Amino acid sequence: MAQIKPSIPKGTRDFSPSEMEKRNFIFATIKAVFKKYGYQEIQTPSFENLQTLTGKYGEEGDRLIFKILNSGDFKSKIDSVKYASLNTQSLTPLIAEKALRYDLTVPFARYVVMHQNDIALPFKRFQIQPVWRADRPQRGRYREFYQCDVDVVGSDSLINEAEFVLIYNEALYNLGLKDFTIKLNNRKILAAIAELIGKPALLIDMTVAIDKLDKIGIDGVINELIDKGFTTTDIAILDPIINLEGTNRSKIETLKKVLRNSALGIAGLTELETILSLVNKLDSSAADRIAVDITLARGLNYYTGCIYEVKTNEVNMGSIGGGGRYDDLTGMFGLKGLTGVGISFGADRIYDVLNELNLFPSDTESTTQVLISNFDKKCEDLALSLLQRIRNEQIAAEFYPTTAKLKKQLTYADSKKIPFVVLIGEEEANSGLLTLKNMKSGEQSKLSTVDLIAFLKSI
Known part of the structure; x- marks a missing residue:
């Protein structure tokens, strides 16, 4: 049998123990903030029925859904003449009934509908799980990545926003980020702008194009708009709106004049004003992070109100978070009129940012706090007894499993960034005093078992 070279699919990654400690630090930090604000955790399956996912993310999003081939001889179940006449798009539903989830919001909407009799409204949930997208892998963009979502359904109060x-603001600050921007816009404003130029039917095309401004620049956006059917006259109206500058207040006042004849646009601007006012009342420092950005579109079809995007200003990276209000996502599953709003943290991009800025706490590099050395069989019983006493105090400890040379044992401790090593030899066994070696400074001290445990608990 030919030897296979081990590899993993493009856009996926393995994570070492030290990387997992860092990732878990991110998850734990974000989860603590979610719980602080009253959200409870749920989980949904890694894959959903394909019909659950399709039609919720727009044409581009649907193309990026990973489909799962039906098991067995799926081809035999399709008439051969019909099979030969089908293109990829029409064939897919016949050979793939399931798909890996594209995000956590649509599965959450499905969950709410299926469990509507078991949940109390407003229902506040968070979810930290992987999602999959058949996107082109690049820096900060993976095909398998984690999202940290937090949503509330059954409440139209802008206090949620x-x-x-x-x-x-709190979660990113707790993770160590100090310079980031929380962008805000409202899909009602974008819909009003589409009406203003007489192209309401092309709202999705307009938002998808504008949403790419950071990636392809203004010339790229203009070219895409022209390809989608917008005229140079339309673009002349759009241009000053896309390039709107100034304070949040001045932007809103300018847009009030531009959209003064649009009830929908004024409604969106009023919502923005209300959110800014509420944030300022709750936490003025968070208000300072907000930037009203009319070019923010969030290409997903289901957003209907306020939309968010978060970017760090410390590293050249795409958005590290985003979300918005979706007023009738559950309606696609038969439950009409249930409004919702939610945001997501891009854990993988946040990891890359923290890593580049060297912001991970030093204690994420080690899980074991102390290693007990193994000199010989005579001291093994004493070492094992000490090991269990230390672990009973909820201190992470290891016993080196073989009687290897001390240098090898210390090298092992270094490789795992274990900060302390307890040396137990004949001298320690006879005196009752244990030798504790600080792996960072190299200093050694003699301690009784009681004092050793007290010291380890204190650090």
């Missing part, structure tokens, strides 16, 4: 700004 304001609290999400606070959640972003």
